[in-house]
Amino acid sequence: MPSPSPPVLPISEHEDEIVAAVDTNPVVVVIGETGSGKSTQLSQILHRRGYTRRGAIAVTQPRRVAAVSVSRRVAQELGVPLGDEVGYAIRFEDRTSERTCIKYLTDGVLLRESLSNPDLKQYSVIILDEAHERSLNTDILLGLMKRLVKDRASDLKVLITSATLDGLKVSEFFSGCPVLNIPGTLFPVEKFYSTERPTNYIESSLRTAIDIHAKEPPGDVLIFMTGKDDIDKMVSKLEERIQNLEEGSCMDALVLPLHGSLPPELQVRVFAPAPPNCRRFIVATNVAETSLTVDGVVFVIDCGYVKQRQYNPSSGMYSLDVVQISRVQADQRAGRAGRTRPGKCYRLYPMSIYQKEFLEATVPEIQRSSLAGSVLYLKSLNLPDINILKFDFLDPPSRESLEDALRQLYLIDAIDENGQITDVGRIMAELPLEPSLSRTLIEANELGCLSQALTVAAILSAEITLRSTRSKDMEGKRKRQELPDGSGWGDHIQLLQIFESWDQTGYDPRWCSDHDLQVRGMKLSKDVRNQLCQIIQKIAKGAPIFCTGR
Secondary structure, eight states: OOOOOOOOOGGGGGHHHHHHHHHHOSEEEEEEOTTSOHHHHHHHHHHHTTGGGSSEEEEEESSHHHHHHHHHHHHHHHTOOBTTTEEEEETTEEEOOTTOOEEEEEHHHHHHHHHHOTTOTTEEEEEETTGGGOOHHHHHHHHHHHHHHHHTTTTOEEEEEESSOOHHHHHHHTTSOOEEEEOOOOOOEEEEEOSSOOSOHHHHHHHHHHHHHHHSOSOEEEEEOSSHHHHHHHHHHHHHHHHHSOTTSSOEEEEEEEOTTSOHHHHHHHHSOOOTTEEEEEEEOGGGTTTOOOTTEEEEEEOSEEEEEEEETTTTEEEEEEEEOOHHHHHHHHHGGGSSSOEEEEESSOHHHHHHTSOSSOOOGGGSSOOHHHHHHHHHTTOTTOOGGGOOOSSOOOHHHHHHHHHHHHHTTSBOTTSOBOHHHHHHHHSSSOHHHHHHHHHHHHHTOHHHHHHHHHHHHTTOOOOOOOOOSHHHHHHHHTSOOGGGSOHHHHHHHHHHHHHHTTSOHHHHHHTTOOHHHHHHHHHHHHHHHHHHHHHHTTSOOOOOOO
């Protein structure tokens, strides 16, 4: 099958303007409307213009699913195998080679690379994409890029790209750098509001989806849900309702989920065109707001909510809360209906809530997260002029959050009473884990149970969830009862026992399927465990460690 030729997108018309700005400025802000092509085309433009002759182009993404999907698209457009000239790197997975000159990577991976190579000399261009999402890592990278362009003014170019970011604010942060505005191809989108907030947004989304399918002309439907659980329910119920429709009353339908933990082979289906005479329903998290563009969408259903992690420094605890989206997010969602032709957006909330209750923009992650990992990272850079409490952030976190992070790190021996990083802290910083998990592994090694702690850390990092099966038959129930239950010691011991049971089968994928465990997630936990073991052995350099065995 021939590779698709690069599409003619709005950004292509501005190629000369972009290259001229990059040639003459160390930092350029590119505000590209949704659909302008900034994520896939900017790297290719700079590659064509010779910027990869003296280093690779790094393009950061806040989300793993976007790093993988966009790199795959760019490789297709350039007609090269993924992992050669074009590749990606996400936590615990690296598909790059010595030939890679365009590299898509999560912002967290770029931060980790800077630990071993603070000047990031391997890159001639660093593009911070989707900066409007204001992820914690992107905000730290903005501060580090500000420092780095001073040290590498002659041989580094930095581009900050976004669909909605306040360009003037970022320009001021980078000493008045130029801001380029690239229009997108957006058709008008008609917005419909509910008269009141529905008591159940899944049921309301379901009714709206069936109404569209029965009454509207062809065109795909994008339904925004808050997370994987909602998506699974919605996909199941929507498939059932569509099957119960009178035969011949509607065109065919295909229901597809889209979220971060979906296996790559299932993600790809979302980007393939719909079969003839068939409407696709894509049920997605906010990954489809700006990070990924799904062609063919004409109708959007917006429940008005998003799942957001919130950290409370007082309790030291995270909560995963369903909260109202911002007006910026609502507008992004609506804009997804106007990519290919005029569209419609069904908002499951009244206009008064949009106008009076929604925040103007999303609260940056840095102002609602634990900063322990970020502070440990900054400490490990050994930059004498960095004062953590005065670090140059685009939007500074509260002093309470920073002090909480310092307190947490002190309690787990990562920093001393003077705030200096300790030897233990340096080891922790080299592990791609939350500080508390890193410290657990170090302590487990001292106590001779590193092998078991590695297994638990790997499963937690792979985000394995114990799903309830849909199977109602007795055989399914019998098999489920065979899963270890933790022997009363809690979830972590249960996860350890599950992995050890799988290990005893020789890592047979059928065992996972029989017990309704995600095969891909379990395989990932095995790979993560091996990688963590290798990292620890490299750090230890001959010191006694006990990470082999079950």
